[in-house]
Amino acid sequence: MTTETRRPSTPFSYFDGKIGFGRGALRVAAAAAVVASIAIVVGGGVVRVTGSGLGCPDWPNCSDGSLSPTAAMGIHAVVEFVNRLLTDAVCVMVGALIVVARFQRRPQPQVIRWAWVQFWIVVLNAVVGGLTVLARLNPYLVAAHFLAATLLLAAAAVTWDLVDRSHNGETRPAAAKGPRERRLAWMLLAATAGLSIVGTAVTGTGPHAGDSGDVPRMAFDWVVVTWIHAALAGAVVVIVALMWRSSSPGTDLRVRTAWMLLVLVAQVGVGVVQSVTGLPNAVIVVHMLCAALVFIGAVRVFLETSPRRGPAVTEMNQA
Numbered sequence: 001m002t003t004e005t006r007r008p009s010t011p012f013s014y015f016d017g018k019i020g021f022g023r024g025a026l027r028v029a030a031a032a033a034v035v036a037s038i039a040i041v042v043g044g045g046v047v048r049v050t051g052s053g054l055g056c057p058d059w060p061n062c063s064d065g066s067l068s069p070t071a072a073m074g075i076h077a078v079v080e081f082v083n084r085l086l087t088d089a090v091c092v093m094v095g096a097l098i099v100v101a102r103f104q105r106r107p108q109p110q111v112i113r114w115a116w117v118q119f120w121i122v123v124l125n126a127v128v129g130g131l132t133v134l135a136r137l138n139p140y141l142v143a144a145h146f147l148a149a150t151l152l153l154a155a156a157a158v159t160w161d162l163v164d165r166s167h168n169g170e171t172r173p174a175a176a177k178g179p180r181e182r183r184l185a186w187m188l189l190a191a192t193a194g195l196s197i198v199g200t201a202v203t204g205t206g207p208h209a210g211d212s213g214d215v216p217r218m219a220f221d222w223v224v225v226t227w228i229h230a231a232l233a234g235a236v237v238v239i240v241a242l243m244w245r246s247s248s249p250g251t252d253l254r255v256r257t258a259w260m261l262l263v264l265v266a267q268v269g270v271g272v273v274q275s276v277t278g279l280p281n282a283v284i285v286v287h288m289l290c291a292a293l294v295f296i297g298a299v300r301v302f303l304e305t306s307p308r309r310g311p312a313v314t315e316m317n318q319a
Contacts, residue, residue: 020105023166029097030111030156030163033118036093037156038292040125040149043083045288048208049281053137053215055080059130087126090152094118097159108166114159121152139218143200150196153292157299181243181253185305188239192298195232199291201225207279233271236294237264243301253304260297266290 047053055069055076056062062069062081069077098115101108125148132141202225204218244257267290274283 019103021100021103022105023163025100026097026104026108026111026163029093029100030160032093033090033097033115034156034160034296036090037118037149037152038289038296039086040090040152041146041292042285042289043086044146044149045285047080047083048203049284050076050079051208052076052079052083053142054133056084056133059133084129087122087129090122091119094122108162111159111162111166114155114162118152118155118159121148121155124148125152137215139204139216143197143204143218146200146203147196150292150295153295154299157296158303161300161303181246181305182307184239184243184246185302188236188243188298189302191232191235191239192295195229195236196291196295198225198229198232202229208281208284230271233264233268236298237261237268240264240301253301256297256301256304260294260301263290263293263297267294 047055052075055073055078058064061067062077062084063073069081094115098112098119101111101115104111125145128141128145128148132138132145135141201218201220202222205220205222205225240257240260244254244261247254247257267287270283270287270290274280274287277283
């Protein structure tokens with residue numbers, strides 16, 4: 001009996017058996033995707049504080065009939081256009097991750113799935129960003145744009161966690177995963193998500209509207225939402241401190257909560273500087289960088305307490 005040779009079902013299938021990447025390449029690609037997702041958040045912050053949100057007044061072109069800004073459009077158009085190019089760079093990074101994950105010598109389907117999740121979130125964020133420009137920086141769309149970038153941070157963190165634990169899972173002590181740790185992890189993730197959401201309200205009511213023109217603002221009291229934001233930040237610090245204190249020395253949970261505490265301390269310091277110096281632009285960008293790192297840290301702590309973490313490591317190391 002002869003077996004009919006199947007034709008490649010996708011362009012990727014054609015290269016099966018012809019190319020292959022090792023774990024080192026996958027780690028580099030996954031790490032690059034994480035860095036790119038952070039860069040998207042920081043780039044958006046730069047656009048906002050420089051008032052360049054409508055530097056390119058059209059989308060997907062920068063202006064009528066021109067994909068790139070003209071010299072007459074000024075520095076704001078350049079800042080906004082560079083931010084759009086950053087999205088293209090993220091697409092390249094995520095595309096490279098998909099390719100490297102797809103052609104691993106030891107297949108890791110979970111990593112491939114999460115790499116594709118990153119790709120579609122990038123597409124979503126680009127569309128929301130375009131709608132934000134067309135809506136003349138409607139503050140609720142601006143908030144959605146930031147939250148889509150936060151989703152990308154989460155997906156990139158999950159992908160990196162899968163890659164990292166498949167490489168190191170057998171060499172690191174397992175963290176305690178009792179009901180208390182799991183409850184605290186859920187509380188941490190919820191509080192951090194709330195911190196990001198309320199943070200968009202702080203921005204949407206604050207002085208940095210994203211453009212020097214007449215931009216609509218959210219109908220909230222800036223002082224009230226700022227205090228709510230600060231209270232949520234305090235809750236996040238307390239939860240992480242409790243998790244760090246209850247975790248066993250040498251475990252991943254202790255390491256991850258320790259790093260998150262360090263970032264939170266830096267974030268609190270940045271917040272204090274903001275409040276006493278009148279919200280300088282550079283400090284706001286640093287604040288957004290720390291916010292991205294805090295959210296990634298919360299996702300990684302949550303993943304470390306997952307009851308499925310142990311079996312997943314075993315499965316991937318045996319692949």
